[in-house]
Amino acid sequence: MIRKNPYTEEKYNHYRVTESAPLLEWLLANLKESKSKVKATLQNRGIKVNGKCITQFDHPLKVGDKISVSKSKKNDIFRSRYVKIVYEDRFLVVIEKNIGILSMAAGHSSLNVKTVLDDYFHKTKQKCSAHVVHRLDRDTSGLMIYAKDIQTEQLLEHDWHNIVYDRRYVAVVSGEMEQDEGTIANWLKDNKSYITYSSPVDNGGKYAVTHFHVLNRTVSHSLVEYRLETGRKNQIRVHSADMGHPVCGDVKYGNGDDPLHRLCLHAYVLCFYHPITHQRMEFETPVPAMFRHLFK
8 A cells, every 4th residue: 555645636637648758848738827827846855756755847747647736825834944855755856955054963052954745745644754864064965865764774884885886977177177087096094184095005094986987177266076986984085185185165175265165065966775675766856046046
């Protein structure tokens, strides 16, 4: 028996796709609504494709896909300047985190994603809470998974490296990168002041491997994609500094170069096998506009 969640119990109109097209194009052709209304419904999580809430305008539709369009005037139950829900089902939620919010509580009354999600679950009468399975630093933005129950959390935690098959970040780093691509690998260990430092030989820390690919460069900065083979604490920030090109805005490992007044690190690709259904789940957010503007 599939138990319905309250957040899915809205009234929908249902359609079948008879011709392949990008989602927004199909909606504009098939719904008797203005372009602004259709876009608002899409942005406010009022459109489902084959039962999954979709917000991307260019999501490709195939013949036979089932489209559900909410009749509700208000689909935006969830509003937060720090957290955006990208995908949700009864087992997990994928969010995009803004800078300035912790992944989980640390100390008294700290602003954190777990509390924001727990509040949302409570308001939508879902009997669950957000379980942290990985973290992003307070000043790193981007994609994260939270489990809705302890079983899903444990499946994700215990088999993380097999479940997550692609995790990429984009960063603005200081200086002009010489190489177009490459790999950096060494051992990372925290000292007593919680500063992570690297060693080319085993120092009792954890082995860390980062692949990098330069997307764009100027004489003063480079836009770099990082693909993690391991997920160690501060891995990208330390490896960037090791290469002589620290992440811009990094007060811990940087060189004072801070063109955008933020840590210029964003988790923009997250691909994993769903721990329960084993479906491939692939999410990508745009490179932050402020990053791109540096390379105009």
